[in-house]
Amino acid sequence: MSDGARQFPCDSCGARVTFAPGRDALVCPYCGSETHIPSSTEGIEEHDFASVTAEHLGEDAETIDVLSVQCDSCAALVEPSPNHEAFPCPYCGSSIVAREKSRRLIKPQAVLPFRVARAEALKAFRRWVRTRWFAPNALKKLARVEDRLRGLYTPYWTYDAGTVSRYTGQRGEEYRVTVRRNGKTVSETRVRWYPAAGTVSRHFDDMLVVGSESLPRGLAEALEPWDLGSLVTYRDEYLSGFSAERYQVDVKRGWVRAAERMEEVIRGDVRRDIGGDRQRIHSLHTTHGDITFKHVLLPMWICSYRYKERVYRFLVNARTGEVQGERPWSWVKITLAVLAAVVVFVVLKSLEN
Secondary structure, three states: OOOOOOEEEEOOOOOEEEEEEEEEEEEEEOOEEEEEEEOOOOOOOOHHHHHHHOOHHHHHOOOEEEEEOOOOOOOOOOOOOOOOOOEOOOOOOOOOOOOOOOEEEOOOOEEOOOOOOHHHHHHHHHHHHHHHOOHHHHHHHHHHHHEEEEEEEEEEEEEEEEEEEEEEEEEEEEEEEEEEEOOEEEEEEEEEEEEEEEEEEEEEEEEEEEEOOOOOHHHHHHOOOOHHOOOOOOOHHHOOEEEEOOOOOOOHHHHHHHHHHHHHHHHHHHHHHOOOOOOEEEEEEEEEHHHEEEEEEEEEEEEEEEEEOEEEEEEEEOOOOEEEEEOOOHHHHHHHHHHHHHHHHHHHHHHOO
8 A cells, every 4th residue: 555556467468457346356447357366365463452552553563654645625535546646535526636645554454355346336326316305306417427436445443352341220120000090091101110230241353443534434334234254364456446545543543432332232231131121221331351453444435426515425335235325405395295295184184074
């Protein structure tokens, strides 16, 4: 990733070859020649989080000096586009002028290669646009703009940790009673509460945190799950023909988000441990141990578009085909739909009378 322009010549004609999604090979667009990417026999190593300090990225983590350019609109840090002074930002569509910055970063240890081809992602985008019933009509025109859809490797962190969590709370047991209310006999649910306390433990493997600040967290997390069991050791060849973003969320900030996501799971464990029909959690204290991390790149197809000065994004998980997106709303269409529903309601009521 150091040169910002990975170019691999075709063995047959010398043209630039690019990675072919789903084929684990570099393919020449001119003569069709394929170059297989050899699989690595090296394992994907986890790094000790305890070695990360304010001054060091990690004693056992391999680092690399990289060149990147920053989008003035959304602050994304992406690799320079080969042989182009200006190129569109994959996140917001704004033009990026290639003013390169050098940074020292933790090198990606693994990558999930593209599996979903561009044509499949484009079909998914068109289907998604057609099903946005209350979107402005102008949005549907974007489905015909093919050059907006770009393949992008997004930076992620994965964290492993063992957790022990101590809690206090209450277990609620429901029961039914019959009461008189407004002259009628009705049955209602009541709850008896009992004190509860205990300890739950869990080992987390590959808790994901997106390393980009340009990609909305909700959209990124909605693309999950990823088939992380198919991660392969990082090689430049997998990125040939695609863009890649440098991480902006460093490994320590990423851990804060990972711990938050772990607590969401732990609270579910606590509720199951408390049991009963209802649960209350009064206190929860978690100890994390044996924390390790790795830096990985995950593939997405992304389309960014502007509508009335706001940027919207559409994403495709380039492994599973999962689709997530942002969209504008047409208040004219919504208002007409509400009025139509009111008219139908009034007509039905008049027929009943």
